Amino acid sequence: MSIEFTILAFLSSGPLSGYDLKKMLAQSEALPWSGNNNQVYRVLVGLHGDGLTFLEVQQPADGPARKLYTITPQGITALREWLRSETEAPQLRAPIVSRLIAAEVLSAEDLDLLLSRYAEEVRLKLLGLEEIERRGVGVALGSPRQRLLWQCINSRPIQLLRAEEAWVRELRWALARLETTVPSS
Structure with a gap:
């Protein structure tokens, strides 16, 4: 994912600070970005230097200055080109797949324990995202x-985790069935 275009996409909704952008990126499980927070500021400086954003510094009566970035017409053109590409x-x-490739060295009980722990991780992640959705906290x-579109973007990870839950459940069921029908060697 290009963080530059993701930031321009956010800015297409209106002026935002680097802090606002960091917060929105952190809140979204759907965005495939895992950079550090300083990367957002570096990208903003680069976008401004390339003429893709305006920068307005607001100085409140008390507290630090706030830098607000707004997308420029040139930024909108670049964003449209990217959207059309x-x-x-x-x-x-998925990391679990690498473990499953080597699962033949595990006993049936150990393999089921591995899948049970993975299913629990998926379930907990799903519960957390469902709670965020219930509270309406996601980016909009x-x-x-x-x-x-944001509602659908925010619900996508939930749908994917539900599918992952079903996949693990079916895999565990198939393995259990196999264990009862195939004699161990």
């Missing part, structure tokens, strides 16, 4: 269309 296929890699900016 080819999209990437979703990433389907802009027009009614954009808010609808």
Whole structure:
């Protein structure tokens, strides 16, 4: 994912500070970005230097200055070009798969324990995201269309985790069935 275009996308909804952007990136499980917080500020400086954002420094009566970034017409043009470009296929890699490749060295009980722990991690992550959704805490900016898109963006990780839960459940069931029908060697 290009963090530059993600930041421009956020700015297309209106002026935001680096702090606002860091917070929104951290709140979204759907965005495939795992950079550090300083990267946001470096990208903002670069976007401003490239003429893709305006910078307004607000000095409140008390407290530190607040830098607000707004997308420029040149930034909107760059964002439109990126939006019209080819999209990437979703990433389907999951660390559990590497463990399953080597699972033949485990007993049936140990394999079930591995899958049980993984299922619990998925369940806990799902519960946390469902609570965030229930509270309406996820990112939601802009027009009614954009808010609808954000609602769908925020619900995507939940749907993926529900599918992962079903996949683990089916795998455990199939393994249990296999253990009862195939004699051990």
